[in-house]
Amino acid sequence: MLGNFTYCNPTKLIFGKGALDGLKAELEKFGKNVLLVYGGGSIKRNGIYDKVTAILRECGKNVAEDAGVMPNPTVEKLNEGCERARACDADLILAVGGGSVCDYAKAVSVSAYCGEDPWQKYFIRFEEPTCKIIPVGCVLTMVGTGSEMNGGSVITNHAEKLKIGHVFGEEVFPKFSVLDPEFTFTLPDYQMKAGFFDIMCHILEQYLSDEDDNTSDYIAEGLMRSLVHSTRVAVKDPKNYEARSNIMWTSTWALNTLIAKGKTTDWEVHMIGQGIGAYTDATHGMTLSAVAMPYYRMIMPYAVEKFARFAECVWDVDAAGKSREQVAAEGLDAMEKWMREIGLVMNISELGVTPDMLDGIVKATFLNEGGYKVLTAADVKTILEQSM
Numbered sequence: 001m002l003g004n005f006t007y008c009n010p011t012k013l014i015f016g017k018g019a020l021d022g023l024k025a026e027l028e029k030f031g032k033n034v035l036l037v038y039g040g041g042s043i044k045r046n047g048i049y050d051k052v053t054a055i056l057r058e059c060g061k062n063v064a065e066d067a068g069v070m071p072n073p074t075v076e077k078l079n080e081g082c083e084r085a086r087a088c089d090a091d092l093i094l095a096v097g098g099g100s101v102c103d104y105a106k107a108v109s110v111s112a113y114c115g116e117d118p119w120q121k122y123f124i125r126f127e128e129p130t131c132k133i134i135p136v137g138c139v140l141t142m143v144g145t146g147s148e149m150n151g152g153s154v155i156t157n158h159a160e161k162l163k164i165g166h167v168f169g170e171e172v173f174p175k176f177s178v179l180d181p182e183f184t185f186t187l188p189d190y191q192m193k194a195g196f197f198d199i200m201c202h203i204l205e206q207y208l209s210d211e212d213d214n215t216s217d218y219i220a221e222g223l224m225r226s227l228v229h230s231t232r233v234a235v236k237d238p239k240n241y242e243a244r245s246n247i248m249w250t251s252t253w254a255l256n257t258l259i260a261k262g263k264t265t266d267w268e269v270h271m272i273g274q275g276i277g278a279y280t281d282a283t284h285g286m287t288l289s290a291v292a293m294p295y296y297r298m299i300m301p302y303a304v305e306k307f308a309r310f311a312e313c314v315w316d317v318d319a320a321g322k323s324r325e326q327v328a329a330e331g332l333d334a335m336e337k338w339m340r341e342i343g344l345v346m347n348i349s350e351l352g353v354t355p356d357m358l359d360g361i362v363k364a365t366f367l368n369e370g371g372y373k374v375l376t377a378a379d380v381k382t383i384l385e386q387s388m
């Protein structure tokens with residue numbers, strides 16, 4: 001049965017070639033002081049920085065910059081960003097980059113005026129913001145996280161060996177996001193592919209829970225079919241606009257709250273991935289691909305029918321004359337074949353995990369209850385060992 005829910009997504013999207021032309025009108029809705037947040041310099045090399053700053057100048061904004069947001073943004077960087085946001089009295093935080101930059105901007109937006117340690121408040125105690133929230137806008141340059149249209153913010157604390165996400169409410173969603181698929185053309189191959197699996201994993205984390213007949217699952221199947229098709233095209237021809245634009249759009253819908261409506265969700269692959277990230281600082285999407293297959297094969301016996309449906313509806317497995325277990329297993333085999341074909345990392349050793357880290361990663365992994373099997377710490381260890 002479809003459960004009860006409320007749905008509201010306040011992020012305005014401006015999508016397509018030349019989407020940045022829409023930035024000026026959005027900027028004019030906010031005050032003069034803009035904190036421009038970006039990463040390690042890719043936007044300077046590919047020209048996006050020049051385009052964005054020209055528009056900011058045209059709008060007569062006072063611009064302060066906060067550069068150097070690293071992939072998997074840290075708690076130390078967050079504290080620095082809060083000081084900068086207060087120092088320039090930011091009316092808007094403009095995030096130009098990937099999920100890390102966008103997540104970081106949201107974290108700063110709720111932390112600059114929170115008056116206490118944001119790590120403890122939001123990422124350990126999971127409290128909601130009660131202070132002034134600085135609005136965030138986004139110009140997206142990397143596809144995968146869905147951060148452009150959701151309230152998620154993931155922060156890493158290396159000292160505590162923890163990587164934790166807080167899913168904030170609508171008041172923290174970006175007010176607008178500019179999505180030009182061509183802005184993703186300069187992504188390194190590894191990042192592009194990591195983003196592809198992040199999208200697949202987001203959909204599966206929401207799809208692989210519940211056995212009910214739920215419209216959200218049919219939407220998820222359509223998104224996955226589109227993703228599998230377009231990623232196959234994009235890995236061979238990364239500048240294929242049709243494929244990259246479809247992937248960008250799929251990515252946004254994969255994690256903008258829609259397909260989680262009316263059902264429970266899992267997120268266990270992300271929990272394990274975050275544990276790995278806390279120990280290795282590895283690229284997010286690859287921390288997921290490296291453990292996904294052992295995880296899905298472990299939980300498949302607890303939801304054979306759903307995995308068989310997945311096999312038929314997403315991977316076109318022919319079910320005639322086969323047991324449901326066989327169909328389900330063939331679906332997972334087809335998924336593994338696609339993962340290898342598009343060039344994902346399939347084991348955690350490649351991400352820098354060494355045997356002495358395994359117990360720590362197990363400890364850093366939250367055990368969720370929404371999936372088909374609630375894992376034990378020993379199960380997480382088995383998955384990690386199978387992925388070595």
Ligand code: NZQ
Pocket residue numbers: 038039040041042043046069070071072073097098099100101103141142143144145146147150151152153154165183184185186187188191195198255270284285
């Ligand atoms: O730092 P710069 O120089 O910009 O380089 C980045 C970075 O090195 C580069 N890049 C981005 N766009 C580029 C580009 N290089 C060339 N051309 C471009 N157009 O790509 C690298 C990775 O960027 P990053 O933002 O770290 O990647 P991603 O978008 O995958 O974000 C990862 C972070 O998002 C969190 C992850 O945990 C991780 O911390 N997540 C956020 C979620 C959310 N908000 O809901 C959900 C996700 O599951 C995820 O956990």
Ligand code: ZN
Pocket residue numbers: 144145198201202270284
């Ligand atoms: Zn993810």
